Amino acid sequence: MSRLQVVSGKGGTGKTTVAAALALALATEGKRTLLVEVEGRQGIAQLFETEALPYEERKIAVAPGGGEVFALAIDPELALLDYLQMFYKLGGAGRALKKLGAIDFATTVAPGLRDVLLTGKACEAVRRKTKQNKYTYDYVVMDAPPTGRITRFLNVNDEVAGLAKIGPIHNQAQAVMRVLKSPETAVHLVTLLEEMPVQETSDGIAELQAANLPVGRVIVNMVRPAILDETELALAQGGASRTAIAKSLSSAGLGGARKGGNAERLVTPLLDQAAEYAERHDLEHGQRAVLAESGLPLHELPLLAEGMDLAGLYRLATELRKQGI
Incomplete structure (x- = not known):
């Protein structure tokens, strides 16, 4: 140093x-x-x-x-x-x-x-x-x-x-x-x-x-911090079934899977947040690539x-x- x-x-x-x-x-x-x-x-x-x-x-x-x-x-x-x-x-x-x-x-x-x-x-x-x-x-x-x-x-x-x-x-x-x-x-x-x-x-x-x-x-x-892995990111970017998500939420005790139930109402805001995270992830990935072009040592702090x-x-x-x- x-x-x-x-x-x-x-x-x-x-x-x-x-x-x-x-x-x-x-x-x-x-x-x-x-x-x-x-x-x-x-x-x-x-x-x-x-x-x-x-x-x-x-x-x-x-x-x-x-x-x-x-x-x-x-x-x-x-x-x-x-x-x-x-x-x-x-x-x-x-x-x-x-x-x-x-x-x-x-x-x-x-x-x-x-x-x-x-x-x-x-x-x-x-x-x-x-x-x-x-x-x-x-x-x-x-x-x-x-x-x-x-x-x-x-x-x-x-x-x-x-x-x-x-x-x-x-x-x-x-x-x-x-x-x-x-x-x-x-x-x-x-x-x-x-x-x-x-x-x-x-x-x-x-x-x-x-x-x-x-x-x-x-x-x-x-x-x-990273919240979603690559598989979860793919789901956030359009590969998720709304019905499957509602059933998973219901299984976790977050309301029934029937139409209009608590789990169903949670699906849209969850998918919106996941989409925002995926967009942010792509942006950060691109900026890391730009920084890497400098050839300098790169460090990250949380x-x-x-x-x-x-x-x-x-x-x-x-x-x-x-x-x-």
């Missing part, structure tokens, strides 16, 4: 949930994982049922086997202060700039600067080492922007390096791109088995590959009928581990 795991996906596909479950899965067996949020939505805090995350790395969960998950909500303004201190040693002068509003102005107005700071901070965490020359974190998982802008987000440092030909900005941008375009990084795309998310996933894969960014896996989220909570997050992490992540 690459050390920087970037998770993107169309809005509504559950990319933040998958990123959090991935961080838990990677932290098992005593590993340390940093889960990074870059969109300022505090989605990670909500998933782990904790208070809003500050701009500091904070332990939020313990994984099976004693591993630890830390989280960081990156604030672009504070990241810029870090940058100014790291490269220009501004110290108090940087804080004065913040009070004057210059930092907020810079991150809002300067094209691409915000994304440079966000990607730069994540890559710094990937490269950081302890005094014992060991990596501080075994893995860094980034809950990244949606598929529609993930390529530009990750590729912004290439543009910056081209604009600033020399100096610390150029060097920093190149250092970030060396991480993002190396085997150290993998960009995973989260989708649903629906036409629009699958199409956006296919487009995102093509854009990432065209930009020479390393695409990792496709993770299909919220997969509904729809949790009881909703998403902390226990559900651990369950999804276990599913990812079972599938080899």
Whole structure:
């Protein structure tokens, strides 16, 4: 597994949930994982049922086997202060700039600067080492922007390096791109088995590959359980006898088989539901085929009928581990 795991996906596909479950899965067996949020939505805090995350790395969960998950909500303004201190040693002068509003102005107005700071901070965490020359974190998982802008987000440092030909900005941008375009990084795309998310996933894969960014896996989220087998599907698609179904319902104690009885009245709604399920099954089968054309590893996570909570997050992490992540 690459050390920087970037998770993107169309809005509504559950990319933040998958990123959090991935961080838990990677932290098992005593590993340390940093889960990074870059969109300022505090989605990670909500998933782990904790208070809003500050701009500091904070332990939020313990994984099976004693591993630890830390989280960081990156604030672009504070990241810029870090940058100014790291490269220009501004110290108090940087804080004065913040009070004057210059930092907020810079991150809002300067094209691409915000994304440079966000990607730069994540890559710094990937490269950081302890005094014992060991990596501080075994893995860094980034809950990244949606598929529609993930390529530009990750590729912004290439543009910056081209604009600033020399100096610390150029060097920093190149250092970030060396991480993002190396085997150290993998960009995973989260989708649903629906036409629009699958199409956006296919487009995102093509854009990432065209930009020479390393695409990792496709993770299909919220997969509904199989209810009917192939024989039952065939019956649902028109091969069932209404009389036989009514008799079966009657045998199960759901009313008499006589015309107008309870069992007879149940046949039509049952066949309607079965037909809807068969149509959905065919649609999902077709979308799986589209995703398979990418040639990327494909993983599926179940729809949790009881909703998403902390226990559900651990369950999804276990599913990812079972599938080899």
